[in-house]
Amino acid sequence: MPSLAATAALALTGSQVIGPLFLGLLLLMAFGAFSRRADQLRRFVMLGKPVQRFDDIPKRIELETTVVLGQRKLLQRFLPGIMHAFIFWGFLVLLTTIVEAFGEVFRDRFAIPLIGHSVALGLIQDVFAALVFVGVELAVFIRKAQKPERFKGSHMAEADFVLLMIMGIVLSLFLLRGAKIALGHSPAPKEWTPISWLFSLIYHPMGAGTIRAFEHLFLWTHIVLILAFLVYIPYSKHLHIFVSEINVFFANTKARGRLRPLHIDMEKIESGDVSLGAATITDLTWKEMLDLYSCTECGRCQNVCPAWNTGKPLSPKLIIMNMRDQLFDEGPKILAAKKRSEEFESTPLNPTVVEDEAVWDCVTCGACMQECPVDIEHIDHIVDMRRNLVMGESRFPQEAGLLLRNLESAQNPWGVSQSERADWAKGLGVRVLEDGRAPEYLYWVGCASSFDDRAKKIAQGVARLLQKAAVPFAILGPRELCNGDPARRMGNEYLYQEMARQNIETLDAAGVKKIVVNCPHCFNTLRNEYPDFGGDYEVIHHTQLFETLMAGGRLRPSAEVNELLTYHDPCYLGRHNGVYDEPRHVLDRIPGLKTTEMPRHHERAFCCGAGGSRMWMEERIGKRINLERTEEAISTGAQAIGVACPYCMIMLDDGAKQAGGQVRVLDVAQVIEQSVGAGEGAAATTGGEASGAASMAPA
Ligand code: SF4
Ligand code: SF4
Incomplete structure (x- = not known):
């Protein structure tokens, strides 16, 4: 009866002919199945509507480098991020071991030309293969021990199978490399492949022929697993492994808050x-x-x-x-x-x-x-x-109908007559631009600050501070229509485009170049969305302008505001437009004011519940979002919640009433006013073209 070694030797001789043929067959089958599915997936995508995503190539390359190669977004959360990064980076390096495995089928002791025998490659392969292994272990720990709620509804069994395959690929690789070390023909010295060397110890009791047989067994196991992986993934729900890199390349490179305009062809x-x-x-x-x-x-x-x-x-x-x-x-x-x-x-x-x-x-x-x-x-x-x-x-929900009707009939969500739009400014000496050229800044007040009694205080505060700092500004008064954001986020793109065009016409006719806003929704719409319809303006949020004015000494906070305040990031200022620092810098300049952060802040801030036109819809299911956020603010022990958005003010003020706490909700402008002495009754000075009038005065 032939020994195992003799059988292995015989198999080896045969394998030099059969191996490449068998691999060729496997490759044909695997790539055939892969290409068939890839083509089908491509044809599904081609069913979609056109959208421009081939512009801005440098930004796309940057996204690919940071988000894909650098794993930037995954690393936002340490443990799951590092788990995924280990597997991803490991697989990039393991592409070289895959080349080696395929090469070996054709030529015994194959090495990649130039780098194949280098100590560095051997070490890097060993370390990264180990990192993939650690990554898989971490993934199993997170899924099976931590069991985070976020996996609710995901296909867990399929994900487990994918992890099992990855584990199989790495284990078969180490067992293959261990056999090579035991046989003394590993491309890199064993001192530089420490983990593979550990695996080589398994073979110590065995003879050369047996080890050679195992070498072949694990070589083919490794190859079959890789090809099975290649075929399985695109047919599974985890095809992201091959597609997500492409998706990141075609990601939106414009401001996050901008919605894609819909081309409306009435015919x-x-x-x-x-x-x-x-x-x-x-x-x-x-x-x-x-x-x-x-x-x-x-x-x-x-x-x-x-x-x-x-x-x-x-x-x-x-x-x-x-x-x-x-x-x-x-x-x-x-x-x-x-x-x-x-x-x-x-x-x-x-x-x-x-x-x-x-x-x-x-x-x-x-x-x-x-x-x-x-x-x-x-x-x-x-x-x-x-x-x-x-x-x-x-x-649509009943309340949405009311909102849309108000926008159509009164050009604002409140349904109040446009003639009342500038009532908040009575007695403040604010210039209303009826015709003629705009001064340096147009103050775009927004509907909330024009019609809601609580939010009107923000507009009044902003106006008084601008006057105090001698900033030339004017408002449009009744000619300012809703910017259209509520209609657009509600889904009525047609109405939005109508309102946007009318506003752009008014702004252009007045020669407006710079706009200051106190509402992040106006900020986002005017800055990021109006350019799609020909409205190009320099739009600045009031917190940004006030930071500059304070830095330049035109607004000097002096009175102490002895309060603990927690700042709430409005979604359309922070996440959608990246303005996180300016409101905080302004607050830092107020003497006596102490600030504290909520558990969820900056990029992770929790919404007040008003965006996406939810401001005008009832929350009939679950807990109210504004209450959840207000409770989070109250949990910090703060006496005041600082906001930089009239919607946030309304929502969190309602939340404070529901929570029954003593917390006050103040816009950043109101906090500044407390310190610079421009408060109600304190403002009389006006600057530039805004000067003069004791009440609303047409230009
Ligand atoms: S969309 Fe999918 S990939 Fe993106 S965060 Fe949600 S579950 Fe994860
Ligand atoms: S409400 Fe939920 S689905 Fe909508 S934007 Fe916020 S996180 Fe996304």
Whole structure:
């Protein structure tokens, strides 16, 4: 009976012929299956609507470098971030071991030309393979021991299988490298491949022939696992492993708060040729389709979503997962129907795939997009569905109907006559620009600060401070319409575009160049969205202007404000526009004022509940978002909540009343006023063209 060694030797001789043939067959099958699926996925994406994502290449390369290679977004959370980074970076290095494994089938003791025998490569491969192993262990620990809530609804069994495959790939690699060391033909010296050397100890009791047999066994195990991985991933729900890098490249490079304009062609709409927003899966853009492939089901978005966290049906993760399932279900049928030149009756996205309530729950806070490691753009998906519900189907919450009617009839969400828009400024000597050229700054007051009694105090404070600092400014008064943001976030793109065009016409006619705003929603719309319709202005938030004025000595805080204050980051100022520091710098300049941060602040700040037009909708399910945020503020022990947004003021003030606490809600402008002495009655000085009038005076 031949010994194991003799059998191995015989097998080896045969394998020099059979091995390459067998590998060729495996490669043919694997790449055939992979390419077939890749082509099918490509054709699904091509079903999507066009969107420009081939511009801004330097920024895209930067995204690829930082988000993909640098794992920037994943590393926002240490343990899961380091776990993923180990696996990702490890796999990049392991591409060299894959080349080596394939090479060995063709030539015994194959090494990559030039670098194959280098000590550095051997060490790097060993270390990174070990990091992949550690990464997999950490992933198992997080999933099985920590069991974070964010995985609720994810495909856990499939993810476990993927981890098992990765573990198999790394283990077979180490066992292969260990056998090489035991046989004395490892490309790198064993001192430089310490982990593989440890694995080589397993073979010590064995003879050379047996070790050689194991070397071949693990070589083929390694190859088969790699090819199985290549085929399995694109057919599984975890195809993000191959797609997310592409998705990051095509991510939005503009301001996060900007919504993609919808081209409204009335002729086509009337003839029913075009849908408004996303009615079915093929109404998504190709980038939105790519988003669906890229979801890792990590649940980071769900974890931070204010709606989900207060018990509402909306989970940004489940929206993406459900749409992906829909695409995979309908995609092949749509392609088949196209081939037969037939129409395919697609299932409506709402409520079959995504329930209406989830679509309306979104406050468009952007927390999900901030967290998503693969740059999925949830808000685009949600707003596209709202566009269809509002403009295509006239299906929306009752209160939304009232808002839209107010915007149409009175040009503001409050439904108050435009003639009352500048009433807040009575007696302040603020110039109202009726015609003629604008002074240095146009103060865009916004609807909340014009019509809500609490928020009017912000407008009055801003005006008095501008006067105190001798900043030439004027307001539009009744000619300022709502900027259109509530209509747009609600889904009525048509109404938004109408309002935007009217406002741009007014601003351009007045020769406005610089605009100061105290509302982050106005800030975002005028700065990031009006340029799409020809309105290009330098837009500055009042906290930014006040920081400059204070730094330049034009506003000098002197009176002590002995209070502990916690600053709440408005979503449309912070996350959507990156303004975090200026409001804090302003507060730091107030003598006596102490500040403290809430547990969730800066990029992680929790919404007040007003964005996405939720300000005008009832919260019927779960806890109120504004109450959740106010309680968080109160938990810091602060006596005051600092805001930089009239919506936040209204929501948190309501929250404070509900919570029954003594906490006060103040805009940053009001805090400054307490210290610089420009407070009510203190302001009389005006600067430049704003001077003179004791009451509203037309220009
Ligand atoms: S934008 Fe905010 S509310 Fe909307 S899905 Fe994302 S996290 Fe949730
Ligand atoms: S959408 Fe992004 S954050 Fe949410 S589960 Fe998918 S990959 Fe994770």
